[in-house]
Amino acid sequence: MKEAFIKLHISILLAGITGLFGKLISLNEGLLVWYRMMFASLLFISFLALQKRLKLPPLKEILKISGIGLLLGLHWIFFYGSIKASNISIGVVCFSLTGFFTAFLEPLLNRHSVSFKEVLFSLLTLAGIILIFHFDTRYRLGIGLGIISSALAALFTITNKKIRGREDANTLLLFEMGGGFIGLSFILPFYLYYFPVHTIFPDRSDFIYLLFLASFCTIGLYLLQIQVLNRISAFTVNLSYNLEPLYSILLAMLFFHEAQELNTSFYLGLGLILLSVLLQTYHVLHTNRSGAL
Template identity: 45%
Template sequence: MRKAFIQLHTAVFLAGFTGVLGRLITLNEALLVWYRLLITVLALWVIYLLKRNGRQVSMAGMARITGVGVIVALHWVSFYASIKYANVSVALVCFSAIGFFTAILEPLITRKPFNRNEMLLGLLVIAGIYLIFHFDPQYKTGIIIGLISALLASLFTVCNRILVQRYKPETVTLYQLNGGFLFLTILLPFYLHFLPASHLLPTLSDAGWLLVLALFCTVWAFNLSMNALKKISAFTVNLTYNLEPVYGIGLAFLLFREDKFLSGSFYIGLFLIIMSVVLQTWLVYKNRKRA
């Protein structure tokens, strides 16, 4: 269990950089995700061919895995769109709503009973987001897109928890992101038709940041979180990922001085979100001691 928590928190720390990288990379959100997936998929195939320890997956299993990959691609596009329409801090706070969405979706999908504590902690996060939304209406579009992104993130995390019980995490990651890449390749021309991009090719600095995003914040972080899901519930994983805004917002304040553009209500909302993480951690350890 301790190893799983270390893997999880390392993945969260790496994930904290993704929002900042989304701001640094000048590409349209759909192109950004397409290049991210391209580099990631190539890296995963190299690793897969070197190891050759993946288990054969049936066509039905592959369809399920790649279907979740479509959700991953849509989550990433909406997450970076939230950054473009608002800023890094707002997008990352909206991402924290995955705890609330998971408290609803996981029982519906896995048919386990609803957990009252999970629902209450999830509502605490929603209250924090509401404070930001209510007092900062200029970020309305970015917040709505960010909440859609959080819903999609919750859905694929719950689905992944089921998949990693049947297949190796490396196999799931490989086929999942391949599915996301193929889906986005088909979607991209239509997306760019309605939302044209200023440029299609990454600049030299964009290329460097994309490599960091794909190799460290995607390939490595993805495998760490998938391994953690073998031992830890999807809700606890998602609630721990609420620490991602703490890392990302801190970097956004430091690098982009976003603190100058945020009201006091933002900090109250952020405090409620951090409280939900602290309370969940306390409840997990309390339940473990009882067991």
């Protein structure tokens, strides 16, 4: 069990590291995500082929999974766009709004009643974002892109949850990465037309960072999560992932000295977001105990 918890926190750390690549990689956000999905697809299909675990679902399912993968790719583009337009801390904090959008979108798409407690907790997060947005005009573009990113992340989570029970996890990851890569391949020429770049090819350092991002922070992260879920409950894993934004912000402060860029309004807004996370954690723990009784 101790080994499982170590793996859990390594996976959270890997998830927290992903935001750093928005600053480390010089390619624009569109190319960054396109290469990430391409490398992840190639590496994972090779891994599954060696393990003789490749499965081909029906064409209809492949198209659905690929569409969800494209949604994930678009979320990543806006996420890294937010980081490049502002900084890592802003991008990660805006990602916390995913719960706010999920609280409204999930009942709408799945046709069930809205949880007022979830809405209340999410409104605290929204208040934190508004506080940062209102007082720190330097990062308004980054915050706007981050808000769109969190809405797309919520939509991805809801749609992915619907299809998860029909296919095994390996098949889902492979066709989401592959489908996202193919979908972005059609979109990218138009994207680059409106946002031109000097080169579409990564330099040596970008190539190394992209390989690390695709192998460790995409496939490795996923494989660790599967191993952890075999030993630890999904409830504990989801609860522990509340630490991810904190890890990202601390890493950004350590490696990019972002504490110097952030003012009082950011920390007040972050305080409201952390309060929301703590209240959600308490609510889930209380509900879980009540259910056990």
